[in-house]
Amino acid sequence: MKRLTPAEKIQDDYEAKLVSADEAVKVVKSGDQIHLGLFCGVAVDLERALAKRAEELTDVTVCTTMWSYKEPPEILKADPGAKHFHYCSTHLTGTERKQNKAGNCWFLPVQFRENPKFYEECRETFDVAMLQVAAMDASGNFNLGPQVAEYWGVLRNCKKIIVEVNQNMPVNHGQENYLNINQIDYIVEGSNSPLPTISAKEASDAEKKMAEHIVTRIESGSTLQLGTGGFPNYVGKLIAESDIDDLSCHTEMFVDAYLHLFEAGKLTNNKRINQGKMTYTFAMGSKELYDWIDDNQMMQVAPVDYVNDVDVISQNEKMISVNSCLQVDLFGQVNSESSGLQHIGGTGGQLDFVMGAFKSKGGKSFLCTPSTRTLKDGRKESLILPVLPTGSIVSTPRSAVHYIVTEYGAVNLKGRNTYERAELLVSIAHPDFREELIEEAKKMGIWKTSSKVVNA
Numbered sequence: 001m002k003r004l005t006p007a008e009k010i011q012d013d014y015e016a017k018l019v020s021a022d023e024a025v026k027v028v029k030s031g032d033q034i035h036l037g038l039f040c041g042v043a044v045d046l047e048r049a050l051a052k053r054a055e056e057l058t059d060v061t062v063c064t065t066m067w068s069y070k071e072p073p074e075i076l077k078a079d080p081g082a083k084h085f086h087y088c089s090t091h092l093t094g095t096e097r098k099q100n101k102a103g104n105c106w107f108l109p110v111q112f113r114e115n116p117k118f119y120e121e122c123r124e125t126f127d128v129a130m131l132q133v134a135a136m137d138a139s140g141n142f143n144l145g146p147q148v149a150e151y152w153g154v155l156r157n158c159k160k161i162i163v164e165v166n167q168n169m170p171v172n173h174g175q176e177n178y179l180n181i182n183q184i185d186y187i188v189e190g191s192n193s194p195l196p197t198i199s200a201k202e203a204s205d206a207e208k209k210m211a212e213h214i215v216t217r218i219e220s221g222s223t224l225q226l227g228t229g230g231f232p233n234y235v236g237k238l239i240a241e242s243d244i245d246d247l248s249c250h251t252e253m254f255v256d257a258y259l260h261l262f263e264a265g266k267l268t269n270n271k272r273i274n275q276g277k278m279t280y281t282f283a284m285g286s287k288e289l290y291d292w293i294d295d296n297q298m299m300q301v302a303p304v305d306y307v308n309d310v311d312v313i314s315q316n317e318k319m320i321s322v323n324s325c326l327q328v329d330l331f332g333q334v335n336s337e338s339s340g341l342q343h344i345g346g347t348g349g350q351l352d353f354v355m356g357a358f359k360s361k362g363g364k365s366f367l368c369t370p371s372t373r374t375l376k377d378g379r380k381e382s383l384i385l386p387v388l389p390t391g392s393i394v395s396t397p398r399s400a401v402h403y404i405v406t407e408y409g410a411v412n413l414k415g416r417n418t419y420e421r422a423e424l425l426v427s428i429a430h431p432d433f434r435e436e437l438i439e440e441a442k443k444m445g446i447w448k449t450s451s452k453v454v455n456a
């Protein structure tokens with residue numbers, strides 16, 4: 001028999017494992033635990049094929065980290081009463097929030113940096129892991145694209161792996177970011193769907209003022225973590241226009257703000273660890289961001305238990321972390337996850353970066369919210385509250401919180417006692433609510449007769 005060259009052996013393996021999406025999902029049985037993939041790597045063609053089997057399957061648990069498409073997953077459309085599939089997400093997007101309200105999507109609380117261990121040790125073994133990957137290279141390796149995050153926790157604790165090849169998946173340089181053909185059970189050549197994109201929303205007037213309070217507190221030579229949404233992107237824009245320079249990127253989520261900062265010549269990545277690299281655990285943004293990532297040696301995507309590790313984050317000096325939250329109480333407890341009993345989103349890596357930034361020499365974390373929001377009936381509600389309402393989740397505890405920012409200022413709660421915190425927080429509340437907050441603080445025993453509202 002003719003001996004195959006290594007390249008021929010790889011090609012033979014590829015052809016032996018190549019099946020259609022409908023064929024591949026036949027491996028799923030009632031009662032199975034499935035992982036659908038992460039961020040831009042969710043296996044959309046396999047998910048669609050699985051949905052076609054809704055009527056013949058029961059009790060199938062399907063996990064993902066976030067569903068980033070406007071259209072809900074097909075398995076939920078095919079099973080509106082959640083009789084066949086139990087869909088779980090660790091960070092709800094707007095699409096998933098609607099499904100959560102309808103009782104079709106369950107939230108899985110996690111601390112993002114712990115996710116690999118959590119999937120490897122704390123949940124049932126996955127029967128099938130499905131994920132989108134880039135086209136195979138000559139060595140039989142499939143690049144995981146712009147996300148590694150908790151993949152290895154899932155892949156080390158699963159029975160079968162099905163990859164869906166997407167020719168549009170950018171090849172992302174980094175660490176632990178390839179799957180070899182030997183590790184894979186089935187290969188599906190997918191429909192090469194475009195990656196999900198998020199476009200930054202226009203920042204509101206309050207957000208623009210909040211960004212100004214932050215930018216005046218950032219020094220040249222800092223390393224930046226910017227979160228999701230219009231607000232962190234606006235912070236990036238202001239920095240790009242400022243005279244702050246020599247900045248570095250070490251972030252959980254890689255967003256368009258970094259592309260703008262790079263184009264403005266602000267990002268040197270002259271940091272202490274991973275010099276010269278943009279370090280992150282997943283990327284989500286525009287098509288331009290994905291094109292910039294593709295086969296770019298400057299990029300370093302890496303597992304979340306490395307990127308979000310408090311000790312790793314803190315090795316870079318002047319670590320700056322900027323994230324949004326929903327409510328803050330006068331003790332300094334921060335809710336970033338719920339509106340009363342209504343679930344909004346996950347805590348993600350917020351606490352990881354709050355702790356990592358404070359541990360870094362000269363580091364600062366900023367948790368930001370407009371001082372008020374307008375309710376459906378037109379009334380204004382203060383987002384600085386005496387205490388968090390029933391059902392609110394403490395995402396960042398008062399013991400960890402550093403700067404809180406509203407459009408009225410940024411206050412540093414570290415080292416401040418309870419009545420000083422109340423004073424500082426009242427000083428950045430909306431003026432219409434300050435008197436009311438002072439009266440409540442008095443009843444709570446955290447307002448001294450000498451207390452006054454000060455601007456920090």
Ligand SMILES: CC(=O)SCCNC(=O)CCNC(=O)[C@H](O)C(C)(C)COP(=O)(O)OP(=O)(O)OC[C@H]1O[C@@H](n2cnc3c(N)ncnc32)[C@H](O)[C@@H]1OP(=O)(O)O
Pocket residue numbers: 094097098226227228229230231252253323324325326327336337338339344345346347348349350373383
């Ligand atoms: C991915 C990263 O950010 S990495 C950084 C670390 N991770 C984190 O900080 C995670 C925690 N933070 C978050 O999840 C988000 O920043 C949030 C939820 C706090 C804000 O998200 P954004 O996308 O900026 O806010 P946006 O204004 O779009 O609001 C999202 C939803 O919350 C609702 N919402 C916003 N503010 C409030 C509030 N104060 N009270 C109640 N609901 C609110 C909105 O109505 C919207 O709901 P809908 O889509 O169902 O209509």
Ligand SMILES: CCCC(=O)O
Pocket residue numbers: 065066090091112252346347348349350
């Ligand atoms: C999935 C994690 C996203 C976040 O940290 O907000």
